[in-house]
Amino acid sequence: xxxxxxxxxxxxxxxxVLALGFVSSAVPADAQEMRAPRGPVExxxxxxxxxxxxxxxxxxxxxxxxxxxxxxPIVVQNRTGAGHANAFNFVLGKRGDENTLLTLASPVxxxxxxxxxxxxxxxxxxxxxxxxxxxxxxxxxxxQFKSLKEFVEGxxxxxxxxxxxxxxxxxxxxxxxxxxxxxxxxKMTYIPHESxxxxxxxxxxxxxxxxxxxxxxxxxxxxxxxARAIAILxxxxxxxxxxxxVPTAREEGxxxxxxxxxxxxxxxxxxxxxxAWWADKFRKATESxxxxxxxxxxxxxxxxxxxxxxxxxxxxxxxxxxRLLTSVGLAKPQ
Amino acid sequence: MRLVEAxxxxxxxxxxxxxxFGTADLVYWAxxxxxxxxxxxxxxxxxxxxxxxxxxxxxxxxxSGTTDLPERGAFARVALTTAGMAAFVLAMPLIGVVxxxxxxxxxxxLVVLGQRAMxxxxxxxxxxxxxxxxxxxxxxxxxxxxxxL
Amino acid sequence: MSTIxxxxxxxxxxxxxxxxxxxxxxxVIGQIIxxxxxxxxxxGMALLLPLTFGLDPATAIMMLAGIMYGGQYGGTLTxxxxxxxxxxxxxxxxxxxxxxxxxxxxxxxxxxxxxxxxLAGVGAVAAVAFITPALSAFALRFNAPExxxxxxxxxxxxxxxxxxxxxxxxxxxxxxxxALVGADPVTGAPRLTFDQPALFEGIDFIPVAIGVFGxxxxxxxxxxxxxxxxxxxRLKDMWLTAAEWAESRIAILRGGLIGLIVGIMPGAGxxxxxxxxxxxxxxxxxxxxxxxxGAIDGVAAAEAANNxxxxxxxxxxxxxxxxxxxxxxxxxxxxxxxxxxPGPMLMQxxxxxxxxxxxxxxxxxxxxxxxxxxxxxxxxxxxxxPYVFLAPGILVLSLVGAYAATLDMGTVWMCLVFGVLGWLxxxxxxPRPPLVLALVLAQLLETSIRQSLLLSFGSLSIFxxxxxxxxxxxxxAGSILLPVIGALRRRFGGI
Numbered sequence: 001x002x003x004x005x006x007x008x009x010x011x012x013x014x015x016x017v018l019a020l021g022f023v024s025s026a027v028p029a030d031a032q033e034m035r036a037p038r039g040p041v042e043x044x045x046x047x048x049x050x051x052x053x054x055x056x057x058x059x060x061x062x063x064x065x066x067x068x069x070x071x072x073p074i075v076v077q078n079r080t081g082a083g084h085a086n087a088f089n090f091v092l093g094k095r096g097d098e099n100t101l102l103t104l105a106s107p108v109x110x111x112x113x114x115x116x117x118x119x120x121x122x123x124x125x126x127x128x129x130x131x132x133x134x135x136x137x138x139x140x141x142x143x144q145f146k147s148l149k150e151f152v153e154g155x156x157x158x159x160x161x162x163x164x165x166x167x168x169x170x171x172x173x174x175x176x177x178x179x180x181x182x183x184x185x186x187k188m189t190y191i192p193h194e195s196x197x198x199x200x201x202x203x204x205x206x207x208x209x210x211x212x213x214x215x216x217x218x219x220x221x222x223x224x225x226x227a228r229a230i231a232i233l234x235x236x237x238x239x240x241x242x243x244x245x246v247p248t249a250r251e252e253g254x255x256x257x258x259x260x261x262x263x264x265x266x267x268x269x270x271x272x273x274x275x276a277w278w279a280d281k282f283r284k285a286t287e288s289x290x291x292x293x294x295x296x297x298x299x300x301x302x303x304x305x306x307x308x309x310x311x312x313x314x315x316x317x318x319x320x321x322x323r324l325l326t327s328v329g330l331a332k333p334q
Numbered sequence: 335m336r337l338v339e340a341x342x343x344x345x346x347x348x349x350x351x352x353x354x355f356g357t358a359d360l361v362y363w364a365x366x367x368x369x370x371x372x373x374x375x376x377x378x379x380x381x382x383x384x385x386x387x388x389x390x391x392x393x394x395x396x397x398s399g400t401t402d403l404p405e406r407g408a409f410a411r412v413a414l415t416t417a418g419m420a421a422f423v424l425a426m427p428l429i430g431v432v433x434x435x436x437x438x439x440x441x442x443x444l445v446v447l448g449q450r451a452m453x454x455x456x457x458x459x460x461x462x463x464x465x466x467x468x469x470x471x472x473x474x475x476x477x478x479x480x481x482x483l
Numbered sequence: 484m485s486t487i488x489x490x491x492x493x494x495x496x497x498x499x500x501x502x503x504x505x506x507x508x509x510x511v512i513g514q515i516i517x518x519x520x521x522x523x524x525x526x527g528m529a530l531l532l533p534l535t536f537g538l539d540p541a542t543a544i545m546m547l548a549g550i551m552y553g554g555q556y557g558g559t560l561t562x563x564x565x566x567x568x569x570x571x572x573x574x575x576x577x578x579x580x581x582x583x584x585x586x587x588x589x590x591x592x593x594x595x596x597x598x599x600x601x602l603a604g605v606g607a608v609a610a611v612a613f614i615t616p617a618l619s620a621f622a623l624r625f626n627a628p629e630x631x632x633x634x635x636x637x638x639x640x641x642x643x644x645x646x647x648x649x650x651x652x653x654x655x656x657x658x659x660x661x662a663l664v665g666a667d668p669v670t671g672a673p674r675l676t677f678d679q680p681a682l683f684e685g686i687d688f689i690p691v692a693i694g695v696f697g698x699x700x701x702x703x704x705x706x707x708x709x710x711x712x713x714x715x716x717r718l719k720d721m722w723l724t725a726a727e728w729a730e731s732r733i734a735i736l737r738g739g740l741i742g743l744i745v746g747i748m749p750g751a752g753x754x755x756x757x758x759x760x761x762x763x764x765x766x767x768x769x770x771x772x773x774x775x776x777g778a779i780d781g782v783a784a785a786e787a788a789n790n791x792x793x794x795x796x797x798x799x800x801x802x803x804x805x806x807x808x809x810x811x812x813x814x815x816x817x818x819x820x821x822x823x824x825p826g827p828m829l830m831q832x833x834x835x836x837x838x839x840x841x842x843x844x845x846x847x848x849x850x851x852x853x854x855x856x857x858x859x860x861x862x863x864x865x866x867x868x869p870y871v872f873l874a875p876g877i878l879v880l881s882l883v884g885a886y887a888a889t890l891d892m893g894t895v896w897m898c899l900v901f902g903v904l905g906w907l908x909x910x911x912x913x914p915r916p917p918l919v920l921a922l923v924l925a926q927l928l929e930t931s932i933r934q935s936l937l938l939s940f941g942s943l944s945i946f947x948x949x950x951x952x953x954x955x956x957x958x959x960a961g962s963i964l965l966p967v968i969g970a971l972r973r974r975f976g977g978i
Contacts, residue, residue, distance in 0.1 A: 439879065449872075
């Protein structure tokens with residue numbers, strides 16, 4: 001997720017990210033002492049089986065095993081409940097442990113902010129942020145809104161009458177909507193659901209005006225003629241068939257860039273050499289053909305941030321989450 | 335009406351009050367829809383009304399329920415079993431699931447139910463073995479292992 | 484290609500040694516996982532997901548789907564035998580099934596469950612094969628207003644689940660109160676969490692069901708430890724009688740239909756299906772007073788419904804890419820991991836896989852029936868073990884199962900607390916089924932009314948303008964008014 005900020009600052013941050021990313025991936029093994037953990041490793045996922053973070057971790061663990069990048073056994077363990085708190089509290093409680101990794105998804109950032117508990121990101125050992133997913137705003141195929149411009153004008157003309165179906169309050173789609181509201185100076189109605197797919201059902205049933213989808217989720221519904229994409233919340237347009245004609249929100253005069261991302265961290269006080277070893281393994285796995293193919297297939301991005309760079313990246317995202325959650329009235333002061 | 339029969343009604347009234355009190359900082363109505371406190375207020379209200387209805391029925395003798403409190407020995411067994419379960423839950427992460435199962439089974443069979451030693455030991459071993467084979471070996475569920483092993 | 488040709492093609496995919504072997508493996512694993520309290524089919528599928536990586540997508544999906552519906556058969560075993568629901572949708576089976584077991588009719592309960600599951604399952608798969616596009620369009624017409632009225636229909640039925648309506652409704656209220664705990668489903672504000680992060684996502688259904696049913700039952704039995712005899716089970720009682728079969732036929736049909744319809748709705752799952760089927764059956768029954776005391780038609784309806792629902796949930800998954808249940812969400816994830824993109828184009832782009840899956844569900848249900856019919860008397864004989872030895876074993880299985888569900892000790896403590904609560908409910912004669920019924924329906928009830936009013940900008944007309952909602956509204960009004968009118972007539976009829 002990149003923050004909406006004055007263009008100059010955003011550009012500066014973006015370049016900074018590129019530069020740091022370049023440094024961390026260009027300086028491999030010898031810059032940082034590396035040591036492999038011994039024994040089986042658990043990757044803890046706070047989402048249920050089948051959730052996006054779960055699928056990502058199972059995919060990358062499979063590649064690490066298949067391509068013999070990591071030779072210790074890896075188990076992906078779902079510790080669901082309490083907005084990923086069961087998962088992150090489990091990992092936070094294993095100070096110095098070398099055999100447990102935490103999957104970083106947005107609830108790991110947002111749950112402490114919403115509950116007013118101490119930040120998780122400030123305490124874990126950052127390892128890598130390695131996958132991002134762009135969001136696209138869908139409208140029903142028969143919608144009167146042919147573009148984001150018309151969508152915004154419609155919302156201006158009838159405040160709070162444009163409805164967006166999405167997942168839980170404070171989730172990525174809620175925050176994306178809040179960003180658009182702020183940038184365009186409009187007010188919409190957010191209808192939260194227990195899951196993204198329940199919201200998709202509401203959208204496909206023709207009950208609402210809009211829905212935020214990931215690119216791979218949205219494409220089949222566009223191909224089936226049920227939905228139309230009016231804007232992609234990215235820096236630049238996609239080049240893929242199906243999305244190359246979809247303008248970015250910025251092109252449509254709404255200055256919003258919002259990308260979901262996932263990463264991995266270790267328990268507090270993890271040996272820097274082990275963290276560096278893991279960062280290296282995640283980099284190797286993400287460079288594999290299988291991973292690159294799967295990114296292409298799922299229309300995801302693979303910008304890679306490791307260790308200190310990942311730390312800065314996660315902290316920045318955390319600040320953005322806090323700002324957005326405060327603006328929608330969900331943040332609880334500590 | 336025996337006072338003890340009214341315990342469920344009083345408990346539900348207390349819980350209803352707790353719900354009202356615990357949601358005091360939330361809003362009843364939010365713009366165009368019920369707010370987070372809408373359901374709590376109605377549920378608490380219904381809870382109090384139902385409790386009152388039960389009290390009236392008990393008073394008039396029109397209630398069809400039968401309160402069946404255990405005598406002392408039976409109550410002691412239930413209390414001991416519950417304490418045993420609590421100890422089992424505490425012990426699981428400390429000594430591992432299989433030893434905890436063995437100790438818990440032996441405690442219930444020998445102390446609470448007064449069974450003979452040999453059949454009890456056999457039953458405990460079978461249950462502990464089954465847990466190990468099904469949950470740990472076959473399904474690979476990360477139950478607490480025996481430490482330092 | 485016509486549906487018959489596609490289906491024939493599907494069967495040719497299935498009738499290879501490899502496919503059949505993996506379908507068999509899937510349903511057997513599902514049967515075992517379903518029987519373990521705590522770990523439901525969806526968690527079991529996730530556990531075994533990595534094993535499917537070596538397989539081709541079609542075989543992997545067939546095996547995982549086998550776990551999904553095999554779990555529905557397996558959940559019956561522990562529900563009937565020891566009153567511990569193996570998974571959420573087994574609660575209604577436990578209510579009457581365990582009473583039958585206590586009366587020595589465990590074999591009959593398990594047999595009718597297997598037969599009911601099989602007939603409803605096969606019927607549902609036929610619906611998947613022949614009318615998926617129509618049903619998925621129907622599923623999309625169901626949204627918040629319809630869900631709300633459906634939940635109201637379920638809650639009003641709670642009053643009838645016990646001897647005294649006041650006591651039954653008190654239990655339901657308690658269930659609703661438990662459901663209030665956790666983040667508010669619409670605004671996300673913490674509610675009744677008392678600053679405990681563990682309570683933020685609310686109190687899960689699994690520990691409540693295991694505690695209130697399984698643990699409480701054992702605690703109550705242990706009171707009479709000195710005269711605990713094994714439950715009387717004679718071999719001739721193991722099979723279904725002709726009268727029992729006659730009582731169950733229509734229940735299976737009704738339960739199966741309700742299960743299918745609820746199953747295809749993305750917002751309601753197998754537990755809602757089995758509860759609605761159970762209370763519907765009770766309403767249609769000529770002797771509703773037997774429900775809760777060992778009514779075989781109650782078991783048949785609940786089991787038919789939960790299996791039909793498990794299969795029905797594949798309809799929105801295949802036609803729209805929307806999972807209708809937790810298990811189908813894992814199936815979708817498995818498709819993604821195997822490089823298949825789910826969505827509305829799936830049935831065209833992956834016809835071999837989709838029709839192979841549909842054919843495999845026919846085969847899998849036959850396998851499960853063949854396994855379960857002889858297994859029923861065999862498992863029922865387990866109750867011949869003296870109860871003193873079963874009792875601590877049930878406690879251990881319940882607590883370990885609760886831990887396995889989330890790998891969190893908090894869940895186990897929750898389970899223990901609800902065990903004591905359930906025991907108190909038995910002692911004070913407060914019926915337990917309305918509590919779990921209300922707990923399952925509460926979130927649907929609260930979320931959907933608030934979503935409805937957001938959709939309609941605060942106007943209640945949304946409940947009459949939509950045709951299906953209007954129809955349900957009539958049903959709700961009838962279900963509330965009829966008993967009231969009946970009571971008034973009984974009271975004043977003589978005057």
